[in-house]
Amino acid sequence: MVVGCAVLGLGAGALLSGGDQPDDAKPGTGTVAAGSPTPSGPGSSAAEDPAKAQAVALDELLSESNDSRAAVIRSVENIKKCDDLTQAASDLRDAAGQRRGLVTKLGQLQVDKLSGHAELTSALTEAWEASARADDHYATWADQAKGRKGCKNGQARSTSATVQANQASSDATIAKRKAAPAWNRIAEKYGLTPHQPEQL
Template sequence: MPTGVLVGGGLAGVAAIGLVVGLLMADSGGGKPAGDKPQASTEPAGEKASPPPDPAEEQAKKLDALLADSNNSRSAVVRSVENIRTCKALDKAATDLRTAAEQRTGLVRRLDELKTDKIPDSGRLNAALKSAWKASASADNHYAAWADQVAGKKGCHKGKARHTRHTVLGNRASGTATTAKKQAAELWNPTARKYGLTERQFGQL
């Protein structure tokens, strides 16, 4: 047989063998060992970085704590004014009312010390709260002065206190406080709902 034919046949055989080996390698994953698979991640699944704290929420919580103190003297004020009208316990009424006025003034000072710039409508809310507390303090002081007058000569007539200028001024300041408290409650309550804090009616401020 001619040498060329032998060489040609040998090359064809080598090519055929190479084709078979290539197919086998393809079936086995490209020639990689069967156990050579990517390793699963050892990091815990589902863990994500915690979101940063909401500065508005932090400020709202501090304001909520302040508002919780704003109603502390309400019952004493209501009782004192009623006692003045009926000429009862006038000295105690005057003392309790002046104490309440100091407490309202303290609320204004404490609000000034709080940072509330991230709370929605904080400018209007702060203004309403300050107006309410200042007017309430004014009313308390006027009612206390009324109690002093009622305790004096001819201050009472048949168990009822005589009205004086301080009565009128106290009532006027109380009305101003009520209007401001209503506005403050409207501004505060959406923030309270958003962060799960205490919603308040105007009479609780």
């Protein structure tokens, strides 16, 4: 009897000692110790490449750049045919404000990690500022068209404001043609939205 009790006691002790093992000491648990590197996942490249975050922020800004294009085109066409001039002037001044807002936002972005960032930001700034000047001059043209002898046979007379607007618009186009390829190289690298010059 004494021997039987001793054997039972040893068996119970073995069970108890087995249940006290910490989980991370058991085979097959796969517990990762604190401080161990985590595997890289699909989104890890953004954290590893600080330039990607800057590219994404700039991509979001560029998505706003085409917002007023339709309104500007419509307004200029209306001025040419002396139609809805008050609304045209208002829409053009709103567009000019939006372009200047883009310049302000661009100046607040960190883009120093992006390849060719100096060329890109310079071209974008030049393009948006020239577009804003063009919008303002076209708005002035609309105001002039509303005046005495501003229109003849349903057509707005060309003025010095028209000439200035056309020149500023041309300047904007040249700058956008510089900006687009500079941005598209970045967009291709990070899988972002490419833009044609007229979309900026």
